Amino acid sequence: MADTAGRTIGRSRGLKAVATIGVRSxxxxxxxxxxxxxxxxxxxxxxxxxxxxxxxxxxxxxAGALGR
Incomplete structure (x- = not known):
């Protein structure tokens, strides 16, 4: 059980870091x-x-390819 809790905490920290940077899933x-x-x-x-x-x-x- 303790191992699962540790992974969950680590995963949530990683998601917060990604959200802080602004990368969308x-x-x-x-x-x-x-x-x-x-x-x-x-x-x-x-x-x-x-x-x-x-x-x-x-x-x-x-620019030529775009026609400008």
Whole structure:
């Protein structure tokens, strides 16, 4: 019995930690939230490794695919 109680407490703590971080159990996230999470890191990597030309090329390709 004590072993089961210990696992239950550990599981509830883990769920609280996940809820605090804001991760939903369904695994879905709004695309703008995902972009807001990824863009700062992408910009940092582009600046760090000097990949501005690649970023511009990819951005223009995506814009062309979207019809803009």
């Amino acid at each position: 369904s695994g879905t996230r709004h695309p703008l939230v995902a972009a807001a999470m990824v863009l700062p890191l992408a910009l940092l990597l582009a600046v760090t490794f000097g990949g501005w030309e690649a970023v511009v090329t990819q951005a223009s390709s995506v």
